[in-house]
Amino acid sequence: METIIEIKELTKLYGNGRGIKDINLDIYKGDIFGFLGPNGAGKTTAMKIMTGLIRPERGDVKIFGYSVTEEYELAMEKVGCLIEIAEAYTYMSAFDNLKQLARYYPEVDYKRIDEVLELTGMIKYKHEKPKKFSLGMKQRLGLAAALLSRPKVVILDEPLNGLDVEGMIDIRRLIHHLAEQDQTTFFISSHLIHDVELTCNRIGVIYEGKMLNVESTPNILKNYATLENYFVSEVERNGRVPSSAR
């Protein structure tokens, strides 16, 4: 199996003791990787390092063999991402926002912009400015931005944030579609256990900045009734049970 993302000894600690410690993780081609953990476990920190927004204290992330810290442009060439809340320039229309991003990819034309807007259900708001968008609409636009360049790897941080049930189903369907059709690799973080169970085919649990275990979803469901049970037992095995997961 081809390793797409390779995380090695990734460490970044903040003054308040939060952060991540010695994370090792390999993501293979075709994975829809679920990065599961409670709020504050270090999911966003890890993903910000993966996308170059933060520099690690120690360790490195390699995407397609290129180091994020040293060969950023090459590493990110086939990556689409959405970190935390999806941001857009509020003074530009949805289309113009995507046009800005499209300039970084020679193969992306206006037709592709319409295509991703269609995919995320945002085509009717093409010429509207994100100023008036709801959280869900912004999230969809962010997703459109992440998918714009037909990336081989998509890193999504809490992609279902602010989406309604219909939206969640749409997005999940979209992820499965891309994974099957284009062999796109996904790295998705979420604290919604049920959603991760339905979306992802491989799951890693992060707790208090440490990776606990990585297992494929079918394997987990063979041994545990639900993903929630697995999560609780993993956390218990490695320490205290978080009150949020009980």
Added chain:
Amino acid sequence: MAVFQAALVNEVEKLYKKKKALIAVLLSLAVIVIGQLAIVGVRSGFGLRGAGSVEFPMLVLAVVVNTILPLFTALVAIDSFSGEFSQNSMRITLTRPVSRFKIFCAKIMAIVLFILAMLLLLLILSMLVGVIFNTNSGTLHSFVMTIFSYLVSLLPMVVLALGIVLLANLIKSGISVFFVSILVFIVLKVLGLIFSQYSSLFMTTQLDWYNLFLINSFPVGKIVRQFLIMLGSGIMLFTAGFYLFDKKEF
């Protein structure tokens, strides 16, 4: 290079879309109109010539180079950095396959282009107004010198912009950056007056360096020294600014 170009086009587009540029254009126009009105007033009220067709653009330059140009440069530079930091919209660009160095350069380049555009706009407008409303006092030489004066004013303005960019990467709030910039500007101006023998070292005095090119004897040595000082401080400010920008967490 293609990536840098994309980043630059993006920065310019943002500048243009934010309508800041439009306000800058309108204000430049206002300065020229007010300046011309003042000269007409001086001429009919006091019987002075005020300024001839060539002197008018130089008068405009002397005024704007110490007022609206630094002001707009500061606004644009702060908006390009502090503004995007605070709205987290920096992430939009940062997560694309483009290095921070290229983003930083593109942002600086966009500011440079903005200043250049402002200078050219002011030059053309003031020349037109000067020729239409004032007695002709122009020679080819003075015409060329006027254009030259406007163009060389770009350099000190860019150094100033780099200084503001450094501040924007140093201080969190854009408003603080703005006020600190104004304070520093005024302090340097005052220091330049008090220590006039060292005034050529101050960024604010360098804004007037175009005067050196107008001197008949053309003081090459002085011009080269001024150029090197500006170049050196430009490199310092650029490097320091980029260092902070590169280290920043988003």
Added chain:
Amino acid sequence: MKFNKKTAMLISFTLGTLLVATTALADIANKSGYDQLKDALKVTAEQGSEKFDSFTLDFSIALMDNGKTLMTSNEIKKYDRLKGASETISTGESLNGDKNNYQYYADKTTQIRVSESDPTIYVTEYAKPREGEVFNNPFKEDEAADLEKILDAIVGSLKDYVVVVENSDASKELEGKLTGSQIPALVNAVASYSLKQEFNGNQSNMPHLTKDVYVNSVSGKANVNKDGVMESILGTAVLSGKNEQGTDHDVTVEILVKLSGINTTTVTKPDLTGKKVVKNIARETPGDEIANPEMFVGKFNNNILIEKDNKFIKIGERIIEITQIDNMTITGRYYEEYKPGFEEYATPDRKFKLDGKKPEQKNYSGFDYTTESGIKGNLYIDEYGGKIHLNMNTSMGGLHDSTFSPDVE
């Protein structure tokens, strides 16, 4: 790669710093022509007031309109620091063509003024020798440093317009010229506005500039000898404008100052033999002391006049009799004497004893007095003019006159 980036940043920052530091040092070391000009002036002023035994300064001013000379003025000032003497020979032609030539001589004890238009020679002799130097260093004045700063600020970016040419014998030529847009617009506007006031048409021979007035050019040239002393400085300014009829005028002002005869100048006292001389002894003394108070003992008077039938008529005299005076106190009396037929003007108020004292204020040579009836007033001794001024707080009889001359008849 990571290492490279950090190194690159370090190198580029260091390079920038070095570039700024070295050029800045070079720039500070490299004095602008303007600074050299200032230095030369300072050296010259200092040497003139402290080192040279004697020297000659030659000031000339010429005013021209479109090449036609309107006015000239020349002053040759000779200074002899050892003798404390100076001599001024002034020649010139005023705007209306009058020649005014005069000579003025001063040393520690004498002042002599000889004028071509007046055969009389005026001589003032000083009772006490005067203090002070013949030539004071203007840069040593209290305000000089502040004025210099202000001037520096105004000159600002024009400093480099002064070009310095160094000759092989270490002497220097400084030169500068500003024309057209090189003159800052604001400076031009202020200067041309204030100069325009001079050409307001009130002086018959001056062009009357009303329109499009501007400073056309300003230039200067100076020679500095190998000791750093400025030997000559020439300044020229051209003001252009139009008169009512629309005729163009270029008004040129030229100022030339030359320094010569260092240590070889001799100041000679004008020969007074056989000339008509008006001599007066000045008892000007430092501060407010009266040099010769006893001179003021005696009678001083002035006339009491009234106006009648469009004529002045003398109706009597006011008299001050001083019986004692020194630098602190004065005693005497004041009274009025009326001619027969005018006695009705007299009032008892205007007859009182003077008993004055000097108040403890400096620079005040008056005496305050209070009369028996409680009216206050003061009395001022004008030693130079030999007069007494009396300020009464009651009205005087007849037309007011507070100046009293000695009754010498």
